[in-house]
Amino acid sequence: MKLQYLGHSAFLFSDSQNRTILIDPFLTGNPLAPVKASQVKADYIILTHAHSDHIGDALTIADKRKTTIICVVELASIISKNGYNTHPLQIGGAFQFPFGKVKMVTAFHGSATSNGLYAGLAAGVVFKLDHKTIYHCGDTGIFGDMKLIGEIDKIDVLLIPIGGNYTMDIDDAVRAVSLIQPELAIPMHYNTFDLIRANPQEFVDKITANGFAGKVLKPGEELQFS
Numbered sequence: 001m002k003l004q005y006l007g008h009s010a011f012l013f014s015d016s017q018n019r020t021i022l023i024d025p026f027l028t029g030n031p032l033a034p035v036k037a038s039q040v041k042a043d044y045i046i047l048t049h050a051h052s053d054h055i056g057d058a059l060t061i062a063d064k065r066k067t068t069i070i071c072v073v074e075l076a077s078i079i080s081k082n083g084y085n086t087h088p089l090q091i092g093g094a095f096q097f098p099f100g101k102v103k104m105v106t107a108f109h110g111s112a113t114s115n116g117l118y119a120g121l122a123a124g125v126v127f128k129l130d131h132k133t134i135y136h137c138g139d140t141g142i143f144g145d146m147k148l149i150g151e152i153d154k155i156d157v158l159l160i161p162i163g164g165n166y167t168m169d170i171d172d173a174v175r176a177v178s179l180i181q182p183e184l185a186i187p188m189h190y191n192t193f194d195l196i197r198a199n200p201q202e203f204v205d206k207i208t209a210n211g212f213a214g215k216v217l218k219p220g221e222e223l224q225f226s
Helices: 073-080 146-152 170-180 200-209
Strands: 002-005 011-014 020-023 044-046 068-072 085-089 094-097 100-106 123-129 132-136 157-161 184-188 222-224
Touching: 020 123, 068 073, 068 123, 073 085, 085 094, 085 100, 146 170, 157 170, 170 200, 184 200
Parallel strands: 020 044, 044 068, 068 085, 132 157, 157 184
Antiparallel strands: 002 011, 002 222, 011 020, 094 100, 100 123, 123 132
């Protein structure tokens, strides 16, 4: 499995069979994005919620013939009306895709499209890829059931927001890592805007002091897992 950080909360994954999974592809208008939407292709796109800095360029990148967009039911209904192939899930629901199992989990946040349409609940996502389990928290504050999420699925890679204001800040994210107990935690959702300025190395240093592994990825940087 390989992952590439595309800035903000966007990640591109590829598995051993060269299938690509893209999460929250906010590229256009993102000053930290290392690539343009036209440079990205995806077999699957997972959306945690409908805010413009998460749905981003999903509908530009998606191939209506080949790409499946995975998201909550209400957002899937909106997207599918425009001719896109969607797979609707709901919080607690899971489905086995060719690349692995995807489960939607709780995120404490809102969700509406840029033109104000209600888009269902915001979500986090836990999914399997090449025998690894990834938990992308989406936009959320800390909540106690993160401990349960980590108990149900042993998390290999945690992608967690640290920027504050709209999501948990560094200190709450450090507490969340202690609840989830992942093998590796990667910070996201910081420094894209002035309101979410944060020092990702501070987050890594604090979780390291607690006995957990963390890594700061620069936009465009990749990690390979065996």
